[in-house]
Amino acid sequence: MIFEVKNGSFGYGKKHILNNISFDIKNGDVMSVLGSNGVGKTTLLKCMMGFLKWNEGETYIDKTPLKNIPSKEVWKKIAYVPQAKGSAFPYSALDMTVLGRSAHIGTFKQPKKEDIDIALKAMKDVGILYLKDKLCTQMSGGELQMVLIARALTVSPDMLVLDEPESNLDFKNQLIILDTIKNLSKERNISAIVNTHYPAHALQISDKALMLNRDGTSFYGNSSEVINEENMKKAFNVNVHVDEFVMGKNIYRSVIPLSLA
Amino acid sequence: MVRNKEIDIKIFLVLILIPIISALVCIGFGRYSISVPETVKVLLNGINSYASDEMAYSVIFNVRLPRILLSMLVGAGLACAGAAFQGLFTNPLATPDTLGVASGASFGAVFAMMFDANLIVVQIMALIFGLIACLITYNISKIKGKSTIVMIVLAGMVVSAMFQAFVSLLKYVADPQDKLPSITYWLMGSMSGATYKTLILGAPFIIIGTLMIFILRWRLNILSLNEDEAKSMGINIKIMRFLIILSASLITSSAVSMCGQVGWVGLLIPHLARMLMGSNNKTVIPISISLGATFMLVIDTFARSATSAEIPLSILTAIIGAPFFIGLLRKTGGAWS
Numbered sequence: 001m002i003f004e005v006k007n008g009s010f011g012y013g014k015k016h017i018l019n020n021i022s023f024d025i026k027n028g029d030v031m032s033v034l035g036s037n038g039v040g041k042t043t044l045l046k047c048m049m050g051f052l053k054w055n056e057g058e059t060y061i062d063k064t065p066l067k068n069i070p071s072k073e074v075w076k077k078i079a080y081v082p083q084a085k086g087s088a089f090p091y092s093a094l095d096m097t098v099l100g101r102s103a104h105i106g107t108f109k110q111p112k113k114e115d116i117d118i119a120l121k122a123m124k125d126v127g128i129l130y131l132k133d134k135l136c137t138q139m140s141g142g143e144l145q146m147v148l149i150a151r152a153l154t155v156s157p158d159m160l161v162l163d164e165p166e167s168n169l170d171f172k173n174q175l176i177i178l179d180t181i182k183n184l185s186k187e188r189n190i191s192a193i194v195n196t197h198y199p200a201h202a203l204q205i206s207d208k209a210l211m212l213n214r215d216g217t218s219f220y221g222n223s224s225e226v227i228n229e230e231n232m233k234k235a236f237n238v239n240v241h242v243d244e245f246v247m248g249k250n251i252y253r254s255v256i257p258l259s260l261a
Numbered sequence: 262m263v264r265n266k267e268i269d270i271k272i273f274l275v276l277i278l279i280p281i282i283s284a285l286v287c288i289g290f291g292r293y294s295i296s297v298p299e300t301v302k303v304l305l306n307g308i309n310s311y312a313s314d315e316m317a318y319s320v321i322f323n324v325r326l327p328r329i330l331l332s333m334l335v336g337a338g339l340a341c342a343g344a345a346f347q348g349l350f351t352n353p354l355a356t357p358d359t360l361g362v363a364s365g366a367s368f369g370a371v372f373a374m375m376f377d378a379n380l381i382v383v384q385i386m387a388l389i390f391g392l393i394a395c396l397i398t399y400n401i402s403k404i405k406g407k408s409t410i411v412m413i414v415l416a417g418m419v420v421s422a423m424f425q426a427f428v429s430l431l432k433y434v435a436d437p438q439d440k441l442p443s444i445t446y447w448l449m450g451s452m453s454g455a456t457y458k459t460l461i462l463g464a465p466f467i468i469i470g471t472l473m474i475f476i477l478r479w480r481l482n483i484l485s486l487n488e489d490e491a492k493s494m495g496i497n498i499k500i501m502r503f504l505i506i507l508s509a510s511l512i513t514s515s516a517v518s519m520c521g522q523v524g525w526v527g528l529l530i531p532h533l534a535r536m537l538m539g540s541n542n543k544t545v546i547p548i549s550i551s552l553g554a555t556f557m558l559v560i561d562t563f564a565r566s567a568t569s570a571e572i573p574l575s576i577l578t579a580i581i582g583a584p585f586f587i588g589l590l591r592k593t594g595g596a597w598s
Contacts, residue, residue, distance in 0.1 A: 051489045075495030082490050089351070089485055089540040099483055103495025108476050110543060 019216030336557020343527025361420030365394025
């Protein structure tokens with residue numbers, strides 16, 4: 001599947017938030033969306049998935065405009081993983097995960113055993129089968145985030161959209177989430193669009209990066225090229241140093257903030 | 262803490278049998294008491310039993326059966342509507358009463374009664390004003406596309422107060438000799454008006470609404486998620502919301518027009534269901550229907566047989582419901598928290 005945004009612009013009234021955004025990703029690609037607080041990262045996700053209407057421009061799935069595809073079909077291809085927030089009702093992790101099957105189940109039908117098996121398998125795949133009877137209201141942020149990822153996988157999507165999946169998590173849980181995204185893209189050829197606050201994470205997992213600037217413009221390209229000192233200074237008003245070091249067989253890259261620009 | 266369980270065949274049978282057995286027992290209660298075996302015999306023989314025991318036949322079939330059917334229907338419906346509103350508004354405190362739907366429906370019904378309208382017109386007016394009340398509450402509570410629990414409860418209180426004031430206004434201008442007592446008494450809730458005719462006119466609305474919610478029960482879980490999240494599950498959230506609001510309002514307004522305002526059921530029963538078997542609406546709805554029917558039946562039997570005069574239902578549901586609910590809350594800490 002090719003997911004594409006062409007010349008997308010969005011703003012409330014006269015205020016431009018997103019200006020002329022274009023990108024495309026195909027199976028197995030991971031794209032990071034970077035930008036400072038309030039610059040419109042979540043708005044971008046909402047616009048490209050059709051929750052908000054682009055003022056100009058269009059989202060395409062395999063060259064077909066998104067608005068021409070029935071929403072049920074769209075949500076069999078794309079799965080959205082929102083930021084983990086507590087829910088009002090204490091659903092068990094398994095019940096929460098089964099909800100992901102919704103687009104595959106007829107409107108007046110209930111989930112069958114088959115759907116529950118798919119949910120159990122998704123939980124096993126991301127390593128949280130032990131959580132299945134735990135209530136979502138009693139989980140830590142990391143656990144809930146993994147449940148939401150498992151729920152997204154039950155859709156058997158071509159693309160995952162994740163909104164800051166690793167914020168508010170500790171080191172270990174961050175690594176678990178990042179590894180999960182990376183493995184899904186490599187092993188199952190699922191593409192992913194990830195909003196993140198961490199340039200280093202973007203370098204670690206993504207092939208492409210979209211960096212949003214305060215004036216609505218953006219940088220887009222391969223992440224190793226886009227995430228450089230000059231662009232970071234423009235987007236975040238921060239002087240950074242992009243560091244590279246070798247440990248064992250791997251090259252690690254980190255982005256170190258130096259001072260306010 | 263209650264773990265979420267599935268309804269298997271055993272639990273399913275229990276859910277069906279509880280209301281039926283309670284009904285068989287409750288039919289016997291009252292001035293003319295009838296034993297359970299006798300009740301079963303008369304019911305099974307149907308019209309033939311008229312010959313053998315005319316009195317029992319007439320008490321069971323003409324007096325108590327319609328009333329018992331009505332109370333079960335109203336209890337099941339109101340509990341189901343409460344559970345649906347709670348899921349829809351992502352709010353454990355949303356019920357037909359707290360959202361103002363019941364008050365709106367009462368206003369519509371009283372308005373129609375002032376003009377001696379027949380039951381169908383009363384029901385339709387109740388439905389229209391119940392829906393209006395629900396939509397007003399929904400729109401007041403929505404700020405930037407989101408509504409918080411507090412806002413919904415506050416908006417519901419205001420809307421409810423407004424429609425109650427309208428009802429008071431109607432009562433004020435109503436004929437004190439004839440209309441006023443009947444309206445006042447009716448508002449306190451009573452099943453005494455139950456006949457087969459009211460059942461035939463009112464039951465379909467409650468049955469359709471309950472059936473609709475029963476069919477959509479699993480989707481209620483999705484509606485209780487955040488709006489974008491729910492959309493990303495591939496459901497048409499607007500149509501789904503409308504169907505649930507329509508069904509729940511249909512039940513409420515039909516119940517109100519047949520037997521006045523009966524409070525508490527919509528709050529008490531769904532919470533009891535959650536405390537028993539967890540919050541998945543796939544189980545909450547069937548349990549609410551079964552327990553709602555049983556609860557209303559028992560309360561109404563008490564209302565008609567405890568004293569020589571009838572006790573209004575809403576008084577009983579509050580007196581019995583409130584302490585029961587407090588006890589459950591203290592014991593479980595509220596299954597939603």
